[in-house]
Amino acid sequence: MWNCRILFPVAVIKMKDSVVIFGAGAVGRGFIARLLSASGLTPVFVETNAQLAQRLKEADGYIVHVTGAEKKECNVSGYKVFTPEQGEEISKALAKCLFTATAVGGRNLETVARIVAAGLSGASERRSRPLNILLCENWPDAEKVLAGALLAAGCTEENFACVRCSVERMVRGAENGLDLIAEGGQTFYVDRRTWKGEQGGVVCGVEGFTFTDKIEAIYARKLYTSNAGGAALAYFGYLSDCHFLYEALEISEIRKNLTELLNVAKQCLIESFGLDEAGLERHLDELLNRRFPNRDLADTVQRVARNPLRKLGSKERLAGLVHLLRNHALSTESVSCVIGAALHYRDPADAESLELGRIIAQQGAGAIMEDVCDFKRQETCFEECLEFYDYFL
Incomplete structure (x- = not known):
């Protein structure tokens, strides 16, 4: 593995820094949001299931019960939740976020592309740097599928990067509402070669995130x-x-x-x-x-x-x-x-x-x-x- 702290000096994460997560399912909120929250970042969910989105909005937070050699409970709170209909809010979130991640399933990547394309073109505040999109999908060539859909939706290659990732941890819903049960010892591998821009240090500062040039x-x-x-x-x-x-x-x-x-x-x-x-x-x-x-x-x-x-x-x-x-x-x-x-x-x-x-x-x-x-x-x-x-x- 590459030492990302040499390639990208670790950036200081500010309390108001955010990451947009497409998909508030088990992986989105039980793995990605948990790591982001533990590192001081604000998860911003974009969720198509209106009922789930409403439950998350009404809740003060949820607990991820980590199982394995080291059992612990992680509270995730302070997040934001939007549905695709909230176009202006999503546009503002995409303009300001450090990067984005998807955990929606391969069949739903075209929907993500439409939301991202609309968000980038409709934002009153324009991004000053490319939008890195981390694909946490168990789907062959997911990064190519999303990139093609983004180009078809009107985005230009200079505006985004579809970054391949590998997540190898099981997460499932718990019986208690929004809570989840997840494996411990997590590592979130991110393809260094496709990341665009100078914000790699932010990824290095997130618990469990590791850059690699051997993602295949x-x-x-x-x-x-x-x-x-x-x-x-x-x-x-x-x-x-x-x-x-x-x-x-x-x-x-x-x-x-x-x-x-x-x-x-x-x-x-x-x-x-x-x-x-x-x-x-x-x-x-x-x-x-x-x-x-x-x-x-x-x-x-x-x-x-x-x-x-x-x-x-x-x-x-x-x-x-x-x-x-x-x-x-x-x-x-x-x-x-x-x-x-x-x-x-x-x-x-x-x-x-x-x-x-x-x-x-x-x-x-x-x-x-x-x-x-x-x-x-x-x-x-x-x-x-x-x-x-x-x-x-």
Whole structure:
């Protein structure tokens, strides 16, 4: 990692300095806003859910219950909340903020682009520097998607920077209103190379924020270990009638397959990105022995398994890992097994899972392999996935 304190001398954060956060969901307020608030910055939420926005406005604050090795409670207060209809207020916030962040989900980035474009063009006070937008999205090429949408909405490249980030901490809602439960030990990685302007020192002054010039490697580590491992627990757990991920982990065969997947992913990450083996070993140990078994987080099979068509995409956590493994002549069997299980996932409340079932019923599982995963029929992984699909029938 780069020492951002050398690249960007740490700026003095003023009490009135603010950061605009698009999305007041679990990650937006439970991770980003918590770190900003702890560092003396004012979070300014832009939230499309009017009911949630109103609840936040009426509340004095909320508590983030941090779980893990060090349990603590963090109070977040003093924030502001706007809805997209409050265009003038958003324009003023964008004109003054140090930077912005998104935590809305990849499908909603075009909405963010429209709000930002309107805000930048409609502000009575113009920004004197480019607007850096940190993308905290679990979505392939999220920064390119948003940049394209901003240009289409009338912004110019000189006015903004879409900065890729990697957030690898689980946050979920608590039973008590706006409160949340979050993992501790958080690190928010920010791509140094795409940041514009001289305000990098502000990022360095925020608790948990770290600049890096290896964001691709860090994101790949997250995608092919944390995300792929979670998918394995979810899809195997579904077939085993588990409700929580930790229940699936307690089944010996599932844990065995997960361990095999993580080990081959580790080797692939070393060969592809030159990541440190000892560091990866510590990361995998944390996943297997602390994060996935964490009952406080109580991550559900339904949440992690949802949207299977997206998660089976060629650049995603499973098929993307298979493509990378093939490039290094490493075994794809443990990942193909997860894909075979994923093809069986059905949830009446999940439209993608129902569409997955419809495609398989009409065209066969091979259609998913070709059109979604981008596997060729002559490839070993294609046949592996179909064999595991049949095995789970």
